[in-house]
Structure formats: structure tokens, C-alpha cells
Amino acid sequence: MSAVDLPVQADAQGVAERIPGLWKPPIVMGVFTILVALLVLVSPRDGDSTFRWSREGDWFAIPDVSLPANLIVWVAVLLCLLCTAYAAWRSYSRLKTPLVVVAAFALFAVSGFLAWAVAGKTLPVVGLLAGALALAVPLVFGALGGVLGERAGVVNIAIDGQLLFGAFGAAITASLTGSPWAGLVAAMVAGMLVALLLGLFAITYWVEQVIVGVVLNVLVIGFTSFMFSQVLSENAGTLNNPPHFPRLEIPLLSGVPVLGPIFFRQTILVYVMYAAVFLVAWALYRSKWGLRVRAVGEHPKAADTVGIDVIATRYRTVLLAGAIVGIGGATYTLVSVPSFGREMTGGAGYIALAAVIFGKWDPIKATLAALLFGFASNVESVLSVIGSPVPSQFMLMLPYVVTIFAVAGLVGHSRAPAADGVPYRKG
Amino acid sequence: MRLALRDITKRFGSLVANDHISLTVEPGEIHCLLGENGAGKSTLMNVLYGLYQADEGEILIDDEPQRFKGPGDAMAAGIGMVHQHFMLIPVFTVAENVMLGHEATGFAGKLDLDAARKLVQEISERFGFQVDPDALVEDLPVGVQQRVEIIKALSRHAEVLVFDEPTAVLTPQETDELMAIMRQLKESGTGIVFITHKLREVREVADRITVIRRGTVVGEASPQASNAELAALMVGRPVELKVHKEPAQPGERALVISDLVVADEDGHVHVDGVSFHIDAGEILAVAGVQGNGQTELTEAMVGLAPHVEGSIKLDGREIVGRSVRKALEAGIGFIPEDRQVDGLVSNFTIAENLMLNRSYDKPFVSGGSLNLKKLDTFAKEKLAEYDVRAPGVSTLAGQLSGGNQQKVVVARELSRDLRLLVASQPTRGVDVGSIEFIHKQIVAARDSGVPVLVVSSELDEIAALADRIMVLYRGRVVGIVPADTSRDTLGLMMAGETPEGIES
Numbered sequence: 001m002s003a004v005d006l007p008v009q010a011d012a013q014g015v016a017e018r019i020p021g022l023w024k025p026p027i028v029m030g031v032f033t034i035l036v037a038l039l040v041l042v043s044p045r046d047g048d049s050t051f052r053w054s055r056e057g058d059w060f061a062i063p064d065v066s067l068p069a070n071l072i073v074w075v076a077v078l079l080c081l082l083c084t085a086y087a088a089w090r091s092y093s094r095l096k097t098p099l100v101v102v103a104a105f106a107l108f109a110v111s112g113f114l115a116w117a118v119a120g121k122t123l124p125v126v127g128l129l130a131g132a133l134a135l136a137v138p139l140v141f142g143a144l145g146g147v148l149g150e151r152a153g154v155v156n157i158a159i160d161g162q163l164l165f166g167a168f169g170a171a172i173t174a175s176l177t178g179s180p181w182a183g184l185v186a187a188m189v190a191g192m193l194v195a196l197l198l199g200l201f202a203i204t205y206w207v208e209q210v211i212v213g214v215v216l217n218v219l220v221i222g223f224t225s226f227m228f229s230q231v232l233s234e235n236a237g238t239l240n241n242p243p244h245f246p247r248l249e250i251p252l253l254s255g256v257p258v259l260g261p262i263f264f265r266q267t268i269l270v271y272v273m274y275a276a277v278f279l280v281a282w283a284l285y286r287s288k289w290g291l292r293v294r295a296v297g298e299h300p301k302a303a304d305t306v307g308i309d310v311i312a313t314r315y316r317t318v319l320l321a322g323a324i325v326g327i328g329g330a331t332y333t334l335v336s337v338p339s340f341g342r343e344m345t346g347g348a349g350y351i352a353l354a355a356v357i358f359g360k361w362d363p364i365k366a367t368l369a370a371l372l373f374g375f376a377s378n379v380e381s382v383l384s385v386i387g388s389p390v391p392s393q394f395m396l397m398l399p400y401v402v403t404i405f406a407v408a409g410l411v412g413h414s415r416a417p418a419a420d421g422v423p424y425r426k427g
Numbered sequence: 428m429r430l431a432l433r434d435i436t437k438r439f440g441s442l443v444a445n446d447h448i449s450l451t452v453e454p455g456e457i458h459c460l461l462g463e464n465g466a467g468k469s470t471l472m473n474v475l476y477g478l479y480q481a482d483e484g485e486i487l488i489d490d491e492p493q494r495f496k497g498p499g500d501a502m503a504a505g506i507g508m509v510h511q512h513f514m515l516i517p518v519f520t521v522a523e524n525v526m527l528g529h530e531a532t533g534f535a536g537k538l539d540l541d542a543a544r545k546l547v548q549e550i551s552e553r554f555g556f557q558v559d560p561d562a563l564v565e566d567l568p569v570g571v572q573q574r575v576e577i578i579k580a581l582s583r584h585a586e587v588l589v590f591d592e593p594t595a596v597l598t599p600q601e602t603d604e605l606m607a608i609m610r611q612l613k614e615s616g617t618g619i620v621f622i623t624h625k626l627r628e629v630r631e632v633a634d635r636i637t638v639i640r641r642g643t644v645v646g647e648a649s650p651q652a653s654n655a656e657l658a659a660l661m662v663g664r665p666v667e668l669k670v671h672k673e674p675a676q677p678g679e680r681a682l683v684i685s686d687l688v689v690a691d692e693d694g695h696v697h698v699d700g701v702s703f704h705i706d707a708g709e710i711l712a713v714a715g716v717q718g719n720g721q722t723e724l725t726e727a728m729v730g731l732a733p734h735v736e737g738s739i740k741l742d743g744r745e746i747v748g749r750s751v752r753k754a755l756e757a758g759i760g761f762i763p764e765d766r767q768v769d770g771l772v773s774n775f776t777i778a779e780n781l782m783l784n785r786s787y788d789k790p791f792v793s794g795g796s797l798n799l800k801k802l803d804t805f806a807k808e809k810l811a812e813y814d815v816r817a818p819g820v821s822t823l824a825g826q827l828s829g830g831n832q833q834k835v836v837v838a839r840e841l842s843r844d845l846r847l848l849v850a851s852q853p854t855r856g857v858d859v860g861s862i863e864f865i866h867k868q869i870v871a872a873r874d875s876g877v878p879v880l881v882v883s884s885e886l887d888e889i890a891a892l893a894d895r896i897m898v899l900y901r902g903r904v905v906g907i908v909p910a911d912t913s914r915d916t917l918g919l920m921m922a923g924e925t926p927e928g929i930e931s
Contacts, residue, residue, distance in 0.1 A: 286538055288538055291519075291523060291527060294519075298516045298517070298519070299514070302515060303527070305476070305510065305514045306498065306499075306529070306579075307497060307498050308528055418518075
């Protein structure tokens with residue numbers, strides 16, 4: 001330009017940034033460290049805690065580890081303190097706490113708690129983890145479906161309804177046909193049916209998506225409960241007696257100590273889950289399809305102006321998500337439980353929703369979050385079997401307490417897709 | 428490629444947004460579409476781009492009639508659009524934004540990002556853009572984002588490019604660079620439609636000018652026409668482009684702001700250590716490209732900003748940390764930058780909107796109930812005084828035109844006993860006739876001894892109103908300069924540079 005010829009001085013410093021919630025990790029960690037320390041202070045335990053690492057069928061057996069419970073707890077408290085101090089130092093230097101430190105802290109705190117809880121008894125670590133994975137399967141499928149829907153801009157509160165309807169469809173179809181595979185397909189169709197309703201209201205009629213989701217959950221609960229009491233329970237033999245997927249041991253891999261029994265002695269649905277997580281993550285970030293899905297969830301109008309059909313993309317994604325959640329529903333009646341029962345998901349869909357947010361709308365992170373919640377559920381059931389000093393009613397709360405703490409306490413500032421929950425209206 | 432629109436008519440209900448509009452764009456020609464906000468320019472372009480379907484008329488490319496069902500068809504036909512609000516996805520990289528919608532793919536739909544990078548680099552080099560294909564769009568300055576939009580259109584082999592109000596978000600320097608790019612495109616044979624309401628820019632680049640008023644073409648103008656001629660054509664009557672005002676008679680120091688820091692919920696600092704003062708009976712105009720802390724500054728002054736540090740003293744009393752109500756009671760009048768969002772309740776009547784800033788007390792409320800009669804009389808008075816064109820005081824504010832809505836806001840804010848007036852973008856999206864009126868009101872407030880802070884992203888408005896000019900860049904004061912400072916100097920300052928001889 002015909003600028004005036006003046007020497008100029010550039011602005012060297014950018015706009016300063018403050019990091020909100022900087023002190024949240026050290027504070028949360030400090031509180032938990034104190035809680036673990038209180039366990040031994042208030043109620044010290046006698047005896048050794050034994051951790052069992054091996055199972056039958058391993059190539060070689062890792063010996064059990066047995067140490068005095070109080071010692072383990074104090075070591076855990078010490079390690080927790082170190083993590084907390086490091087986090088505090090990071091916050092003091094205005095830096096974020098690395099996720100590794102948070103994860104290490106969680107490991108130490110959980111080990112301390114478990115050592116305290118199983119004092120004088122033996123904790124089957126491998127069984128605990130394998131069970132956690134199995135329990136997490138519906139949560140992982142639910143979270144994957146949730147991530148997909150929200151990445152395309154449709155909030156899916158109806159994950160729970162999709163799981164429940166999937167479980168219902170799988171039970172009846174598998175019972176009638178005698179094939180768990182037919183049940184699996186039926187579960188996917190059932191999940192898609194709920195998704196279709198969600199899409200119809202949320203995408204086509206612009207209804208508030210949270211409301212639609214909650215209503216759909218209630219609708220599915222009502223419908224399945226009615227069918228259960230009126231039809232299924234009277235014909236339990238023919239309609240609610242599904243064949244199950246057998247456990248499938250992967251040759252060689254299943255013999256690896258610790259890892260084998262956890263990851264490779266599961267049912268086919270768990271292996272499907274591995275594939276689904278990988279495929280969704282790859283497709284979302286690396287494929288043309290994923291780019292378009294994310295575009296539609298971030299800035300639908302921009303997507304429209306480059307010729308992408310926003311409405312169709314959203315419908316397709318929501319339906320696909322419904323099918324994925326449906327597979328999660330099938331795990332209930334084709335793997336875990338003998339037959340369909342009233343409200344058998346127990347709100348797992350809501351936990352999956354929490355995993356979506358805890359996982360910051362990322363398929364891999366959401367899967368890890370779902371695994372964490374599955375772990376919390378299984379700690380509860382394992383401890384109630386071996387007998388722990390904590391009242392079982394309290395332990396039942398554990399998965400939900402973990403959910404609240406994880407989402408409210410540890411999630412940093414996360415950014416949802418910009419057009420998440422916003423219907424697209426042309427013009 | 429020759430583009431022609433023939434008798435395009437578009438109606439929204441009873442409103443005729445475009446009434447038999449025809450225009451042609453030849454290859455290698457810059458055709459300006461000049462008109463006020465709401466004249467129907469954007470509607471016409473949305474029809475051309477397939478976002479709306481025309482009710483009548485046709486679009487011809489090289490004399491072939493076209494039917495665009497969506498933007499995809501328009502792009503395939505060689506029409507590209509640089510939107511006023513960029514159609515870019517902030518969390519995507521430049522390459523991803525450019526490839527979106529026509530992605531090159533490999534096996535199983537795998538994105539071929541390398542191809543997209545190459546495309547971006549190739550087009551960047553051709554036009555001398557400095558654009559990094561792997562940069563996230565949200566991290567780029569606005570001017571560069573606009574270039575990404577241009578690259579996006581060119582990567583689809585656009586032969587006619589539509590620029591919809593492209594300069595609204597640019598500094599004067601960036602505007603000049605854009606003009607240069609437009610000339611370069613024109614030389615390479617691209618036809619350009621340039622939509623704007625800024626007369627200076629039109630005269631600079633246009634080969635042909637078509638003026639639109641209230642949805643119809645009111646004539647063609649020559650690029651040699653004067654500002655006054657163009658303005659008269661646009662508005663339909665002669666207009667005063669500059670408010671006549673006497674030199675300011677500054678009184679005592681009324682408002683003193685020192686070391687003001689304003690951050691948002693996410694901790695981003697938008698106003699970073701700003702200090703200045705305004706005397707009674709003086710207008711301080713704040714210049715700067717949108718988004719350099721102006722919004723946050725004005726919100727802090729009325730108590731709307733959440734995290735404020737520093738001091739704002741009005742007549743010696745501290746405002747920071749006080750509620751909005753206290754700020755109003757201290758006599759601050761506030762014209763917010765977006766009347767639709769912050770200025771009015773569209774579903775309320777004009778009368779109800781006029782009492783929003785004293786909804787809790789006399790004269791309109793006594794004993795917890797509204798004194799409707801008093802409100803009615805008051806509203807009728809204001810309607811007449813501020814020349815609000817409306818059927819009556821019980822008309823819903825949402826049904827008024829932009830200019831009339833803004834007059835309602837101005838009337839409400841000025842009808843109290845003010846100790847300070849904060850006017851943010853007071854004439855944005857307002858017709859030229861109303862601009863004149865609102866400017867006069869602001870100057871009248873100043874002459875009555877009120878200190879006035881005007882924020883505007885239009886240098887014309889700054890020049891018309893200011894007694895002194897403060898330039899903000901990235902939340903900091905670049906300098907406070909006299910009202911007669913040249914456009915070029917202001918432009919440099921708006922880009923964050925401090926010309927010599929100016930203290931910051």
C-alpha cells in the first residue's frame with residue numbers, strides 16, 4: 001500500500017493466557033492421598049495382602065506377591081504424595097499436570113486401597129482385570145456410538161435406551177432362531193431403530209436433543225418392561241432363552257501370562273470391540289468420511305457450502321452409531337446374563353455418556369474412560385465376593401462416584417464439537 | 428466464463444428481497460454490487476450460490492440456463508464464494524479445509540493429505556500468499572483466513588468469484604492487499620462480483636457498479652462517480668456523509684480508566700493493561716479491527732465482564748466490581764454492539780424495550796406493578812423524538828428494520844440523565860439515513876457535557892465522531908491520537924505498529 005514511511009515497532013508479546021482449573025489436579029490428588037492415608041490410620045489391617053498374577057493355561061506362572069497390607073498402603077501413600085507434590089510444583093510453575101502423572105497416581109491410590117481391602121486374603125488381579133474388560137464392553141460400544149453422534153453434531157442421551165433395546169432384540173431373536181449371530185444382527189437393528197427416532201426428532205424436527213434422548217430412554221424402558229412382563233415371562237422358554245457366544249481363546253496369545261487371560265480369553269464380541277475402536281478412530285481422523293462427519297459437527301454451514309449434505313451425513317452417522325451401541329446391548333443377553341431382564345442395563349448408557357465427555361469426544365480416550373468405569377464396577381463385585389471391610393452398599397456406589405470425580409474433577413478444559421446439539425437449519 | 432442473472436426474484440413471505448434483478452459479469456471484470464445493509468445483496472448471492480432457490484428468473488453461464496439445487500452445483504459450474512462470515516472449520520488445518528467436499532482419497536477412503544497440501548502450496552505460490560497448509564485455521568489472522576477462503580474457491584477451478592462484504596473484518600492495509608489480489612485475479616481472467624457498502628473500495632477497484640436499493644436495481648454507476656453521487660444513489664436521496672460538529676469543549680476529567688485487564692471464562696485476556704481518560708463533553712473513539720478487545724472493554728465498563736482487574740473511575744467513583752445495576756445508577760448509558768442479542772428483546776414491544784434499563788423503579792414501576800399509561804406516553808414521545816418509523820409503540824421490536832431498532836436502543840439509553848455514554852458500533856447494519864441521525868444524537872449528548880466512548884470498526888465513523896482516537900490492538904492501547912490523524916497512520920496502528928512521534 002501507499003503506506004506512510006514510518007519506522008515501526010512490532011508488538012512482540014502476544015495476548016497473555018491463563019489456564020483455568022490449573023490447581024484442580026493437585027487438589028484432587030491431595031484429597032485422595034489423605035483418604036488413602038486415613039484408611040490405615042483409622043482402620044489399620046493385619047495380615048498380608050496377596051496379589052495373584054497367574055491363571056491356568058499360562059505358559060509359565062508368575063508367583064503370587066504377598067506383603068503386609070499396612071506396608072503396601074504406606075508405600076502407596078508415599079508415592080501418591082510424590083505425585084501430588086510434582087503436580088503442585090507443575091501448577092506453581094503455571095504448567096499443566098501431565099496425564100501420565102495422573103494415571104500413575106490413580107494406579108498407586110487404587111493399589112493402596114486394594115491392598116487395604118484384601119488384607120489377609122488373596123486378590124486375583126488377572127481375574128479382576130479380565131472381568132473389568134468384560135464389564136466395560138457395553139460401555140465401550142456405548143461410548144463409541146456417543147462419540148460418533150456428537151462428532152456429527154447430534155447429542156445422544158439415548159445410549160441407554162439403545163443398549164437396552166439392543167439387549168431386548170438380541171434376546172428374542174437369538175431365542176427364536178437359536179443363533180447368537182442372528183441376535184447380534186437384531187441388536188444392531190434395534191439400536192438403529194432408536195437412532196432413527198432420535199434422528200427424526202433431533203435432525204428433522206429440531207427438537208431439543210437432551211429432551212428427546214431422555215424421552216427415548218423412558219420409552220424403551222416402558223416398552224421392554226411391558227413386553228417382559230406380558231410376553232417374555234410367560235414364554236420364557238421360547239422367547240427369552242438365548243444361546244450365548246462361547247468364550248473364544250486365541251491360540252498362542254491367550255497363553256501369555258497376565259495379558260493373555262485378560263485380553264485373549266474373551267468372547268467374540270470383545271474382539272469385535274477391539275476392531276470397532278480401531279476402525280472408528282481410524283475412520284474419524286484419517287478418512288474422507290470422518291473428515292465430513294467432523295465438519296458437519298463443527299460448522300455445518302461451512303460443510304453445506306462445499307456441497308456436503310449435512311442432514312444426510314448426520315442421519316447416516318447417527319444410524320451407524322445406533323448399530324454400534326446395539327452391539328453393546330447384545331453383550332448383556334448374549335454374553336453376560338442368561339436372559340433379558342427388566343431395566344437390565346442399570347444406567348450403563350449414562351456412564352457411557354460420561355465416558356464420551358471424560359474422553360473428550362475422542363474414540364480412544366473414551367474407550368479408556370469406559371474401561372476405567374468397567375474396572376470400578378468389577379472392583380465392587382470382586383471385593384464383595386472375597387469379602388471386604390467396606391459395606392457392599394457403599395461399594396455399589398463406586399462406579400458412579402468414580403464417574404463424578406473423573407468428569408468433574410479431572411477433566412481439564414475440553415472442547416465439544418462446536419455444533420454439538422445444534423440442529424442445522426438452512427438459510 | 429460469462430455469468431448472467433436474469434430477472435431474479437426472491438420472496439420471503441410477503442417481503443420481496445430481490446425484485447427482478449439482472450446483472451452480468453464478464454471474464455476479467457470486477458463488478459461491484461453496491462447497496463445498503465438489507466438492500467438484498469446477500470440474498471441475491473445466496474441465490475447465485477444455490478443456498479436459496481429463486482422464485483423467478485434464471486442464472487445463465489455462457490448463455491446456458493443453470494439450475495443450482497445446492498452450493499455443490501454452483502461450484503461445479505465454476506462459481507466460488509468468499510463468504511462474509513468465513514465458511515472455514517476452525518479446528519481443521521488449512522489443507523483439510525481446502526480439501527473438504529472434494530477430497531482426494533486413497534485406499535478405503537483414506538484422505539490424501541499430501542495432495543491437498545500440494546494444491547494449497549501451488550495456489551499460494553501462484554498468488555504470492557504465505558499460507559502454511561498445516562496450520563490450524565483458528566490460529567491464523569483474519570486476513571490469512573480470507574486467503575484460505577480464496578484458495579478454497581480457486582482449488583475448485585472457480586471462474587467467477589463472489590466476495591461478500593470481504594473487508595468488514597480487515598484492517599485498512601489488509602483491505603489494500605485484498606484489492607491487489609482482486610486485481611491479480613481479474614488479470615488472470617477471473618470474473619469477480621464484489622459486494623460492499625463501502626464507497627471508497629468500490630471506486631478503487633470496480634470496472635462496473637450496480638447499485639441495489641430495497642431489492643431492485645436502481646442503476647449503474649461509473650467508477651468515476653463521486654462518493655456523494657454513489658451515496659445518493661444507494662440511499663435514494665442526498666445524504667450528508669459527515670456530521671457537522673463544533674470543536675469539543677472538554678470539561679473536567681470525568682472517566683479515568685487505569686491498568687484495566689479483562690479476561691474471559693477460559694482465561695484468555697482480551698483487554699491487557701489499558702489506561703485512558705475521557706473528559707466531560709468529549710468523544711473518545713476507539714478504533715481497531717474487530718476482536719481486539721473492544722467488546723470486552725465496553726462490557727467491563729458496564730459491569731458485564733466476568734473477570735476484571737484494574738480501575739474504572741467515573742466522577743471519582745469506582746465501577747469495577749459493581750453490578751450492572753450500580754453501573755446504570757451511576758449514569759452509564761450503553762449502546763451494545765449487537766442490538767439483536769444485547770440491545771433489544773425482539774419479542775417485546777417498542778414501549779417495553781424502552782423501559783428495559785429501568786424496569787425496577789420509578790417512573791414506570793411503582794409498588795411492583797407497571798404504570799402502563801406513563802410508559803405509553805413516554806414511548807410515544809420517544810418515537811416522535813427519535814424518528815422511529817413504526818406503526819405504533821406496541822409494535823414488536825423484532826419487526827422493525829435495523830435502523831429503527833437501533834434508534835429505539837439509542838432513544839432508551841439517551842433518555843436518562845447520563846454521566847457517561849458508551850456506544851459500541853452504534854451504526855452497524857444501519858441505513859445511511861439513520862446513521863446521520865444517530866451520529867447527530869451522539870454529538871448532541873457530547874455537547875450537553877457527557878463524556879462519550881464510541882467503539883467502531885469503520886474508520887469513516889471514527890473520523891466523523893472522534894475528538895480523540897484511541898487504537899486498540901490485541902487488547903492493548905497502541906496510541907491515543909488527535910482526530911485529524913491520517914487513515915494510513917491509523918491503519919498502521921490498527922495492525923499493531925506504532926508510527927514514530929506517537930506515544931503509546
